[in-house]
Amino acid sequence: MSAAPESPAPTSTAIAGFENTFAEALAPLTVAWQGAEVPEPTLLILNDELAESLGLSVAALRSDDGVAILSGAARPADATPVATAYSGHQFGGYAPMLGDGRALLLGELVDTAGRRFDLQLKGSGPTPFSRGGDGFAVIGPMLREYLVSEAMHALDIPTTRSLAVVATGRDVHRDGAEPGAVLARVAASHLRVGTFELAVRHPDLLRPLADYAINRHYPDLAELPESGDRNRYLVFLETVIERQAALVAQWILVGFVHGVMNTDNTTISGETIDYGPCAFIDAYDPDAVFSSIDHGGRYRLGNQPAALKWNLARFAEALLTLISPVPDDGIAAATAALEAFDDHYERHFATGLSAKVGLVGLAIDRSLLDDLLTLMHHHRLDWTGTFRALADELRGDPAPLDDALPREASAPWLARWRTALADRGVDPAQIAAEMDAVNPVYIPRNHRLDDALRAATAGDLVPFHRLLDAVTHPYEPRDEWSDLADPAPESFSAGFRTFCGT
Known part of the structure; x- marks a missing residue:
């Protein structure tokens, strides 16, 4: 060095x-x-x-x-x-x-x-x-x-x-x-999967790094034994997998596309890191890609869970010798931990999406949720605005939803949704309020952020501060911020690209 x-x-x-x-x-x-x-x-x-x-x-x-x-x-x-x-x-x-x-x-x-x-x-x-x-x-x-x-x-x-x-x-x-x-x-730290990928090539560093990460982020695991079927390094792997599965579910629930999900941008703490080419979707599209360098769509919206699982497989590979001195045993234990990722992700995503449509406390009806996603994709509905419009629907105001989608297209799904909500036995106005508490009004809309950053680069920080104020109060509708809730015009979205900034 x-x-x-x-x-x-x-x-x-x-x-x-x-x-x-x-x-x-x-x-x-x-x-x-x-x-x-x-x-x-x-x-x-x-x-x-x-x-x-x-x-x-x-x-x-x-x-x-x-x-x-x-x-x-x-x-x-x-x-x-x-x-x-x-x-x-x-x-x-x-x-x-x-x-x-x-x-x-x-x-x-x-x-x-x-x-x-x-x-x-x-x-x-x-x-x-x-x-x-x-x-x-x-x-x-x-x-x-x-x-x-x-x-x-x-x-x-x-x-x-x-x-x-x-x-x-x-x-x-x-x-x-x-x-x-x-x-x-x-x-919380800058420890990454990539840190372990380097340390595993220097065996004297791997165990001290793992112990440091455990003590810093998951100190309860330090009490576990260093070897055996449920040793601290296997449970460490399982814990990071669970944290990251929850994280990527939260990304998708707000329509966030990270853009550069490399292993050096996958944290051990479970925090989101590196906001270079990131963006938020307007119209729901699982294939949404914004990054100018993601030519194959590896990190598109709907592929983020699979990409993250791939990254976690690299983390598991780095920990194999700590999980077990017997290679086959280590591989078997790490593989079982990775196979649980899909269930972790599905649980977090389905629970979160159920909350966004007011179905808290009920058995998850995945077909109802999937049909909503299909409807949103087919009609290119705004991801953020649609959930607020559904809450308005419960309050007796159909206009926001009807403005986005003809009633004949939405009616069959809405009828099923209302039937499911009736099983809660809760006043619709209360359900609408619960939905508003988890569905933001304001996100960093790409066109608004782009405008604010251009102005800031030219020396005018006023638009930036206005947008910052709104997105840090995401659930509080205010008349003076009404324009910040609007999706971008199609003419903007069609050509919008993000860059790493390097």
Whole structure:
């Protein structure tokens, strides 16, 4: 590995309280590093609520010293920033060394509830893992990740979060010169399937990494024995599989398409990470693809569970020698754990979809749910708006649904649905309220987000803040946000593509 740059970054006490347990426990997976110089750091946005939950001073973060830390130009006095190493499968092809090519782990903070989080900078300059890249990022993609990750948090979907975005005053060259920026990201950790894919090729690292991950994310498992039929490593695998199955079900229930579900973007914690080419669907289409680099649709909306299961198979392969010293026994146990993924996913998805249509507490009628999906797909109904329209239907207002779908097309399914709801014996208005509590009004609509990011890149953050306010209050309809609930025109959606931002 390369050594850190010769000129050390200036230090600051604007942020304090850092620990470095990952770097201390697994030093071979890290390289001490520092961010690039920043010509003119300017704070674009700071997440005050998140800062306070981390025990940080908002005033200090907004100071010149605080902004210097958030930009990577200075380091906290008690921190030892590192770039972390990992490998991974990208679109199915193995890359033996990826690592933090444009990211810097400042260290770990323990929040006011006693939970440990990483604070990482994204776009802070080249590292030994940059593989020829410049290591920088630009304003649009960093603000995209800020807004979408905070929207996902508001939807109660496990996710990394965003603390700040700082403009650097440096032009970064992509298709042309664009203004540079750094995102400060908070995560339960940055441990990935790809971290294990690298460690398994260095056997002395695999067990310490697994034990570190267990102690950090699933400490109850540390009490289990290291060997035997129900050892901690097998249960660890089973637990991660369950977490990830729940996560991908939540993605699909809100119409979220990640776009780059490589193994290095599959976390051990079960959080969503990396919002590069992500998007939300308007019209329901299981084959929806937005990413400009997903040419074969590997990570299309409806294939996300299968893609994730494939990634988890790579995780299982990495753990085989820990699960059992007898290869056939390890393979059999890991295979059984993976085979449970489909049932986990189906349970989470069907339960969630039942809640979205008010069928809580009843036996799941999968045919009723599947027929709704078929109806939505055939008529290209808006995924988010349809569930709110169904709640309006229960309140006696058929107009929103009739505006989207002729009554003769919807009536047969609606009759079956109302019959099923009658079995609950609950007032329809109460069911409608329950539905509204799980069906958002506002998501980061692609056309609205695109407009907001273009304006922000040009220096106008007002549209961005307005959209951010709406998507972080996703269940609260307000007249002043009514336009933000509208799906994109077909003319926009037909040609819309997302990009990784690198």
